[in-house]
Amino acid sequence: MRRALVATLCLIAGPAVAGVDAALDEHVLPGTARFAERAAAFEDAAQEDCSAEALRPAYHDAFDAWLGIAHLGLGPLEDGGRGLAIAFWPDTRGMVDRTVRRLVADEDPATSDADAFAEVSVAGRGLFAAERLLFDADYAGYAEGDYTCSLVRAVAKDLSRMAAAVASEWREDFAPLMREAGSDGNTRFLSEREAAQALFTTLVTGLEFVADRRLGVPMGSFDAPRPQMAEARRSGRSLRNVVGYLEALKELARTLSDAPIPQTEAAFAQALETARELEDPVFAGVETPVGRLRVEALQTEVDAITQAVGSEIAPALGVSVGFNSADGD
């Protein structure tokens, strides 16, 4: 009822700053709590049995939960570069391979101390370091007592620690800061508009990242496709990730907007349908003209979502897009 009322008021008042509370309560906080829970379960599973076979289901669960919040590149995931440490991608220079290899070759003692492990390069931590250890043939067959086993446990523990910190900081600090936008002493958000714009920016940035990087990187160019660069291809998750990211961004769009968003809904539905029908789990198809065309079609549809949220949600909230961390090269 309350939401309907606000929506009505908004219609009367024209563009309105709203939706921050709803986005926090129905999207951000449940999402970060879920990721913390799944990361903790991954850590528990690793302590129980570090073998790749045993751990893969918990790994997939944790990664699925990550998809729900990966776009929240402000606040707790930005501070200290936590987002990078949880999911270092795209890895254009092969840093994960090099770093994990070196940790194993050196039997780096950082695994025995959580504080020391938190200092390790982000390329040796998080979901993508775990993916190497659990899915890459080079590490297959490790057993209890091997260094690789202790590295898997250290990575899982570190991931769980970060996920818990992200959830609690959102709950205790950053969500209240957004809700109290414009209050005395709040220099981070000077108005509700700034808080709404910050969330809207994560939506647009997330969509652009799906189109330009998660799809664009493996697409490469027509003459030089790069399927080996597809995100999480070792765990067979590339397409599953794109679907998950889009679902999360849809949830953010819905909660952020009080008014109906038919164009946005339609654009999401179209892209998600295309993605689900793609049947190309790691975008290996980009090497063939037909396969590439299909991924490109999905990319175009994701761009169309960006257009839709720009013309539909931005004016309703009275915001535009802020700067984002993908503005660089």
Add this chain to the structure above:
Amino acid sequence: MRRTMTALVALSTAAAAPALAQDQSEVLGTYADIAHASYEDSLIKARALQDAVDALIAEPSAAALQGAKQAWLEARVPYQQTEVFRFGNPIVDDWEGKVNAWPLDEGLIDYVDDAYGGATDANQLAALNVIANPTFTLGGEEVDATEITPDLLEGQLHEAGEVEANVATGYHAIEFLLWGQDLNGTDAGAGTRPWTDYAAGDDCSNGNCDRRGDYLKAATDLLVSDLEWMTGQWAEEGEARAAVLEDGDAGINAILTGMGSLSYGEQAGERMKLGVMLNDPEEEHDCFSDNTHNSHYYDGLGIRNVYVGEYVRVDGTVVSGASLSDLVAAADSEVDAELRDRLDATMTELGQIKTAAEAGFSYDMMLARGSDAGEALIMSAVDALVNQTRAIERAVTALGVDQIAFEGSDSLDDPNAVFQ
């Protein structure tokens, strides 16, 4: 009720008084003047580098190599201050990859240490070594590199195989040819290429000294001609100047886009935070010469230059005029004061990195795993850049130039130009 009221307040602030068109065009004129002077200074210094390189090749010696290195370091001072023009000005952004691309797989160009490895998944040409190989295959085709020319570097080698790490031209290729690899990891010390890498006859070290000299010469000549072109773009009749002056709001937006994109995604994120997070000395922007502290410092100064409308040229003269700061102050003096404070705070933080580096705590040492002091130095500069970005966003709002973000449908296709 409260929410509705806030919304109305927000609307009224968002629709700030439009600046007078005349003020806008004066501010844009200053911006273009600073761009022109900055590129012209870069050109002057690149020509000095060219002279020093010619001298090194004509009469190789330790002193001649040192002279070329010094010229390179000086050339970076004005060039880094131009980086703020990249984002928001498509003419610059489309061009700058030839001049300042980084990071590079230097094994494409010349010999490297064994630890460098060979071809990788991401780059089949990572260890091509064109200086040692007059002919090679590229994408199935035989390439004749018996003569190393600007055309070869620009037309065939640069970004060969569409791999961005194949950087064959620009400042960082030249830097590698002058310093060589920095093999000290996160310990003290830069690259230590011997001058004899350019010596004639039996004195030549590491082979192919004549071809190495040809490469250095070709890359430096190309840098000069590229900077000549860009300086022209900002001259009175230049296209970059015309593009900025064409539309007041869009021009102002381009300035702010350049400032914000360089501050946040590029410098704070890609160049500084990522290096700390990876503990990787190759994430240093000027990794061969250990000049990264200056690279960051002058990037920051360039952002400040365009806001306050003042640039100190390499000869000490000053270019200044009506500034964006004036324009923002007229719309909202608090926003202007905050942004000025934050730009100054960033320069203080970047200055601390520069100070420590010049006293011997070099940037790669700051990146070492467990270097709390280094991490604190870099991350406080990152935080300052992030804070500065928020103030830039507030300036965008205060000037009311953000609404054009959604007027055109092509704007969002380009992640480098979110405000265009």
